[in-house]
Amino acid sequence: MTGPSRRGVVASLAALPALAGATVAAAHGGAALNDPIFSAIERYRRALEAFESADELSKPSQFEAAGDELYAASEALFATVPTTVAGCLALIDCVLADAGGEDLEHHWAALKSLIEALPQLARSART
DSSP states (O other), X not given: OOOOOHHHHHHHHHHHHHTHHHHHHHHHHTGGGGOHHHHHHHHHHHHHHHHHHOOTXXXXXXXXXXXXXXXXXXXXXXXXXXXXXHHHHHHHHHXXXXXXXXXXXXXXXXXXXXXXXXXXXXXXXXX
């Protein structure tokens, strides 16, 4: 599997310092609260917590349901493109917190979302 290019990731992340002022303004103006990535991250974290606390041996149906929800939540998370710089930073934080896992395919998907979001946000910040 081929991930995003190093150049693309670095170029996208390079826009973050230039947008720091826009992040603060957006967060104070409430725009960050409308970013769909925050609800996707929250759903993913709740699903991960439920999966990790489910007991596969004593409650296999609960464990299976928790696994199904975790899969759906992770698919939704990594298909959601942040619409604010604060959302981009939250997704980066979520990916880094989860980076200890072995399923790196989803991490590449998150980085692709960030690569898509950051140039659009940089253009918006300039207008």
